[in-house]
Amino acid sequence: MLQTLILAAEAAPVEPKLGIFVNVDGAISGLIVSIFLTVLTYVMVNFARAGRPLPEIRKLPGLDSIEEAVGRATEMGRPVLLANRSDGVSSVHSFALWGYLAYVANLCAMYDTRLINIAGSYLSVAVNEEVIRQSYLEAGRPDAFNPEDIRYIPGDQWPWTAAVSGVLQREQPAACMWIGYWYAESMVLAEVAAQIGAIQIAATTNTVQIPFFIASCDYVLIGEEEYAASAYLSKEPVLTATIVAADIGKLVVIGIVLLGVIGQLINPEANFMDQLLRF
Amino acid sequence: MRQQVPSILTTVMAIIMFLVIMLQPLQDMGAEASINRWFQMLGTVALFMGIWNLTRTHLTIIKKRRMNWIFSVWLLVVMYGYMLLGMIQGNESTVYRWFYDALIVPISSTMFAMVAFYIVSGAYRAFRVRNVEAAIMMVCAVWVMLANVPVGDLIWSPEGWLGGMQGIANWLAKVPNSAVSRAISVGTFFGAMSTQLRIFLGIERRHLGMGA
Numbered sequence: 001m002l003q004t005l006i007l008a009a010e011a012a013p014v015e016p017k018l019g020i021f022v023n024v025d026g027a028i029s030g031l032i033v034s035i036f037l038t039v040l041t042y043v044m045v046n047f048a049r050a051g052r053p054l055p056e057i058r059k060l061p062g063l064d065s066i067e068e069a070v071g072r073a074t075e076m077g078r079p080v081l082l083a084n085r086s087d088g089v090s091s092v093h094s095f096a097l098w099g100y101l102a103y104v105a106n107l108c109a110m111y112d113t114r115l116i117n118i119a120g121s122y123l124s125v126a127v128n129e130e131v132i133r134q135s136y137l138e139a140g141r142p143d144a145f146n147p148e149d150i151r152y153i154p155g156d157q158w159p160w161t162a163a164v165s166g167v168l169q170r171e172q173p174a175a176c177m178w179i180g181y182w183y184a185e186s187m188v189l190a191e192v193a194a195q196i197g198a199i200q201i202a203a204t205t206n207t208v209q210i211p212f213f214i215a216s217c218d219y220v221l222i223g224e225e226e227y228a229a230s231a232y233l234s235k236e237p238v239l240t241a242t243i244v245a246a247d248i249g250k251l252v253v254i255g256i257v258l259l260g261v262i263g264q265l266i267n268p269e270a271n272f273m274d275q276l277l278r279f
Numbered sequence: 280m281r282q283q284v285p286s287i288l289t290t291v292m293a294i295i296m297f298l299v300i301m302l303q304p305l306q307d308m309g310a311e312a313s314i315n316r317w318f319q320m321l322g323t324v325a326l327f328m329g330i331w332n333l334t335r336t337h338l339t340i341i342k343k344r345r346m347n348w349i350f351s352v353w354l355l356v357v358m359y360g361y362m363l364l365g366m367i368q369g370n371e372s373t374v375y376r377w378f379y380d381a382l383i384v385p386i387s388s389t390m391f392a393m394v395a396f397y398i399v400s401g402a403y404r405a406f407r408v409r410n411v412e413a414a415i416m417m418v419c420a421v422w423v424m425l426a427n428v429p430v431g432d433l434i435w436s437p438e439g440w441l442g443g444m445q446g447i448a449n450w451l452a453k454v455p456n457s458a459v460s461r462a463i464s465v466g467t468f469f470g471a472m473s474t475q476l477r478i479f480l481g482i483e484r485r486h487l488g489m490g491a
């Protein structure tokens with residue numbers, strides 16, 4: 001009898017939330033956050049387009065140091081290496097990467113410095129090539145673009161790491177940039193690059209790998225700083241407006257956390273913020 | 280045209296994906312599985328671009344007789360040979376599996392094992408006490424290391440005050456470490472959301488091969 005009831009319960013269709021939305025924790029609250037952020041970003045972008053002043057975003061030394069790193073490579077007559085391993089074209093990390101890639105390629109084209117890009121995803125390598133080609137074109141140096149320096153190494157973790165370590169030893173880049181989501185290979189790559197004396201800039205959102213990069217790299221962009229590159233480096237108010245919107249969103253989250261703490265202190269049994277966020 | 284069509288396609292797909300994930304009727308229709316199949320098919324086509332890139336790069340190295348060009352020959356032989364083997368014998372055949380299980384897996388494990396040595400050299404640099412932050416990091420790291428080896432229990436027993444070395448190490452991991460990790464995660468969410476909205480609203484166009 002119990003078995004039959006369990007099977008019947010499993011087979012029963014799940015009641016959608018509000019009659020239409022998927023019945024998973026946080027579906028409605030997530031929708032509200034998404035709508036709130038979209039509207040906020042849209043408003044901030046329109047503010048920027050109308051020429052209204054926006055709050056300043058803080059300085060990011062890791063991004064400011066990119067020009068210094070490329071300049072150092074130019075002085076030493078050695079290449080710049082920019083790599084990402086595990087992020088495919090549908091990954092938000094790749095979209096962040098293309099901001100870095102465009103900026104670094106533009107600098108390399110202007111300074112006549114070789115840029116080596118290594119991708120671990122066959123999907124992103126084609127986009128990387130197009131982004132770099134466009135940057136060389138914008139810098140007025142299409143002749144300096146070398147497609148052979150945009151390399152695809154299949155992204156299986158340790159073969160990729162071994163291959164990139166080999167490239168580091170052979171090409172001796174003076175500046176290395178590790179952008180994207182990294183796993184345990186971060187330590188090996190950053191240490192090999194440190195051994196060849198390269199200046200290193202890393203950007204990742206993986207909290208487990210951040211300490212490894214901090215130990216071995218000169219500059220590390222942590223968490224959301226990785227995504228700020230295209231807006232920060234372009235200095236365009238419309239793009240900066242999206243970062244301002246995200247910062248306002250963070251302030252709202254701090255407010256929600258404080259409300260949750262106060263709620264728990266007043267009535268620990270109610271778990272009202274937990275219930276609200278799970279809705 | 281080159282700017283608008285991909286931007287419109289991106290926005291339309293973003294809206295479709297959002298609706299598919301959020302709305303129960305579309306889930307019941309199996310829309311998510313259909314879209315995943317589209318991605319798989321597109322990904323398979325794009326795989327040829329990766330193969331082409333590898334082939335082009337290494338053929339150039341061979342043609343120009345660059346340093347270690349023989350390794351490029353080896354890479355192409357292995358890549359196309361293994362591909363042919365898989366196509367002829369299937370990816371479940373003993374020979375095909377042997378190359379993976381007996382070569383790639385142990386070589387990968389060897390590379391992974393080397394991380395321990397790199398951690399030591401990285402830790403040496405990180406733990407040189409140059410400022411207050413480095414000193415705090417070094418003290419915490421040494422404490423956590425000692426707490427995780429038997430000698431830590433001998434120095435300060437887990438049955439002792441505050442749970443001994445392990446108790447404080449666990450507190451470090453669960454309270455300050457978790458608090459910072461979660462703060463970074465919240466920031467990461469907003470950063471990712473902001474990037475996605477830039478693409479959604481068509482103001483981020485680097486991926487389309489044009490200036491933002």
